[in-house]
Amino acid sequence: MKKTIVLYKRLSDDLLGRLREQAEVIFVDTAQADGLARLRDALPHAHGLLGASLRLDSSLLDLAPQLEAVASVSVGVDNYDIADLTRRGIVLTNTPDVLTETTADTGFALILATARRVVELASWVRAGHWQGNLGPAHFGTDVHGKTLGIVGMGRIGEALVKRAAAGFGMRVVYHSRQPKPAVEALYGAACRSLDGLLEESDFVCLTVPLSAATEGLIGARELGLMKPEAILINISRGRVVDETALIEALREERIRGAGLDVFVKEPLAVDSPLLQLDNVVATPHIGSATHETRQAMARCAVDNLLCALADQRPQNLVNPQVWAMR
Numbered sequence: 001m002k003k004t005i006v007l008y009k010r011l012s013d014d015l016l017g018r019l020r021e022q023a024e025v026i027f028v029d030t031a032q033a034d035g036l037a038r039l040r041d042a043l044p045h046a047h048g049l050l051g052a053s054l055r056l057d058s059s060l061l062d063l064a065p066q067l068e069a070v071a072s073v074s075v076g077v078d079n080y081d082i083a084d085l086t087r088r089g090i091v092l093t094n095t096p097d098v099l100t101e102t103t104a105d106t107g108f109a110l111i112l113a114t115a116r117r118v119v120e121l122a123s124w125v126r127a128g129h130w131q132g133n134l135g136p137a138h139f140g141t142d143v144h145g146k147t148l149g150i151v152g153m154g155r156i157g158e159a160l161v162k163r164a165a166a167g168f169g170m171r172v173v174y175h176s177r178q179p180k181p182a183v184e185a186l187y188g189a190a191c192r193s194l195d196g197l198l199e200e201s202d203f204v205c206l207t208v209p210l211s212a213a214t215e216g217l218i219g220a221r222e223l224g225l226m227k228p229e230a231i232l233i234n235i236s237r238g239r240v241v242d243e244t245a246l247i248e249a250l251r252e253e254r255i256r257g258a259g260l261d262v263f264v265k266e267p268l269a270v271d272s273p274l275l276q277l278d279n280v281v282a283t284p285h286i287g288s289a290t291h292e293t294r295q296a297m298a299r300c301a302v303d304n305l306l307c308a309l310a311d312q313r314p315q316n317l318v319n320p321q322v323w324a325m326r
């Protein structure tokens with residue numbers, strides 16, 4: 001008998017076809033008003049789950065006694081209680097690698113947009129304010145030749161270093177649990193304490209995953225260590241930054257600006273004070289959001305899930321202990 005997969009993310013026809021060859025597929029559109037209720041109805045049948053952007057808490061897992069594997073279409077796994085999944089013997093997989101370059105591109109888009117005031121000045125042109133020559137009030141700040149501080153030196157951090165050092169002639173400092181000798185040798189990056197990095201960098205880019213150790217990592221004290229002309233870029237998770245402290249620092253121009261792709265609460269409320277500030281570029285969590293990369297992530301998740309359900313070790317196991325227990 002075929003196993004059942006509950007899908008809570010829309011897939012392209014070819015990927016859906018691959019799942020249907022191997023399993024019964026129930027699609028639930030969680031964006032619909034009754035989406036969560038429909039998911040609850042489907043969970044008792046599920047051997048596999050595939051989707052993203054849903055907090056899969058224990059009350060949902062309790063409804064899925066046959067569940068063997070969850071394939072997240074994301075690299076971040078902060079929506080899952082990994083210890084709980086592991087205790088229940090449920091495999092969790094994610095989609096690293098395929099989104100690395102695209103997410104680093106997003107980081108650089110935010111660096112350039114904030115430093116050169118691209119969004120603010122493009123809106124100014126549209127509003128008909130461009131009536132003559134620009135003066136210093138409209139100038140931005142250089143990116144090339146500056147110091148980029150990268151907090152977290154995983155795959156995305158490394159892709160940022162490559163762009164910064166090779167493309168923009170930037171000095172790179174980084175903060176990471178483990179020193180990365182290869183990155184230091186290839187790009188001349190230097191490892192720093194978090195405080196040292198904050199004091200030294202013109203751009204501070206956050207790439208760490210959200211965990212108990214990184215939640216609130218950048219608060220009022222850390223923002224206070226940044227140079228007044230420095231810019232904060234966040235492409236990790238909103239909760240890594242104390243958003244209230246950030247709003248204060250930006251309002252009082254204690255730092256130059258912020259490029260933010262992630263927020264404590266998403267979607268960002270339209271009345272968020274962040275949207276009142278000209279020195280903020282806010283994007284709607286587009287880190288990996290290109291056609292090519294989202295398709296590659298979905299393909300990776302499908303491969304992971306089909307492997308796990310066929311008792312083959314999937315490539316991107318988040319909780320390998322479960323596999324060892326089999």
Ligand code: DGY
Pocket residue numbers: 073074075076077099287288
């Ligand atoms: C990820 O894959 O974790 C990205 O943030 C998209 O959600």
